[in-house]
Amino acid sequence: MRARIYQPAKTAMSSGQAKTKTWVLEYVNDTGREVDPLMGWTSSADTQAQVKISFESKEAALDYAKDHGIDATVTEPKKRKPVIRQGGYGENFATNRRGVWTH
Structure with missing residues (x-):
């Protein structure tokens, strides 16, 4: 089995760094995806590709993979x-502004 270990990036909808401190071990999909002829859904027979395991540190993730x-x-x-x-941010509302503040 192959997997990748990475630290997730912040979401595009937030400016904070929440949920970016942990490390994730994610299995790589070994088989290709197939389109179901009846429903048109994309599926795969490899259920390991759905597994994501979070770790506190990169070393813990590497130890798990090695074990x-x-x-x-x-x-x-x-x-x-x-x-x-x-x-x-307070500079936007400064009262000692040199020029006129307009949009």
Whole structure:
């Protein structure tokens, strides 16, 4: 069995970093997906592809994969740089603005 270990990215609907601290072991689908001729649904006979296991650290995920004989590849996360402005969010409402504030 093959799997990949990664740290999930933040969702596009949020600006926070919630649910990005854990590491996930996800099995890779060994068989291709098929389209059901009657309903048109996409399905697969490989049920392991639906399994996602969360871990506190990358080392814990690697230990689990080693103990269970899983061939795992690790994808390192790409960290984003923090966006820190001089005045922060309060700068939008500053009373000592030099110019006229318009949209």
